[in-house]
Amino acid sequence: MINLYTWATPNGRKISIMLEELGVDYTVSPVDLGQLAQFSASYTAISPNNKIPAIVDSGSEGAPITIFESGAILTYLADKSGQFLAAHGQARYNALAWLHWQTSSLGPMLGQLGFFAVRSEEKSALAISRFSEEADRLLNVLENQLQAHAYVAGDEYSIADMACYPWVLAATAYLKQVLKDSLAAKPAIQRWLQQVGARPAVQRGMAIPKL
Missing domain, CATH: 1.20.1050.10 (Glutathione S-transferase Yfyf (Class Pi); Chain A, domain 2)
Structure with a gap:
């Protein structure tokens, strides 16, 4: 299961679009930027740059994978699924x-x-x-x-x-x-x-x- 940490911004919506395109199950954890939730200790542990989006993929082999930065997340999801990014x-x-x-x-x-x-x-x-x-x-x-x-x-x-x-x-x-x-x-x-x-x-x- 993938947990998406996001808010209603263009950067956050990149990842929800990708997850919807893939049709995978995922949960959403809103990070209220107006309340500065991105600076909480719990979120900083996931996204050290205090920005959204971020994901935690608990369905990966071995330990859960945590990724911040939208470009890295999109590349990870594309490579994992084999969709929306050519393999080579x-x-x-x-x-x-x-x-x-x-x-x-x-x-x-x-x-x-x-x-x-x-x-x-x-x-x-x-x-x-x-x-x-x-x-x-x-x-x-x-x-x-x-x-x-x-x-x-x-x-x-x-x-x-x-x-x-x-x-x-x-x-x-x-x-x-x-x-x-x-x-x-x-x-x-x-x-x-x-x-x-x-x-x-x-x-x-x-x-x-x-x-």
Whole structure:
């Protein structure tokens, strides 16, 4: 049995989407970020960086396996199940490259833009301009990829799509005013959002945790 520690954020929803796609039994332990539950001693023992998501897989051979960081969790679940990530070859490393692109570039830049442009009471024009420009550049990278391919890593749906989808969807709502011109000019991203968002497992995963 897998226990998923998560909250209602794009990073958390990556993993619930994957678990729903796999159709495996799992339990959900909400980590209330608003109450700073991520800093509790019990959760720090699972996720030393005090971030969600994390999993504990008690069904692994031998001792339970504990993993934090969404990219590592997606790779583990894909390798364990043999789904949504090729076992070898170019397709595998394409998916891993785009997965790491999301975790190292797209997510952090959209997160910083959200902080400076939306959440922060004190607005910094320089910071908003810097992160808006970088977010637009990254969305152009994604648009170009999706103009050439059905999915983020190529012609097959993969963990790269699961990693990118919650963040891009959040940008269309949370960052709508900041990125409206950028998003409106990217038809391939809009097509991909509809295509991935129509998957029943994605819809179920996006509703977890049920608050």
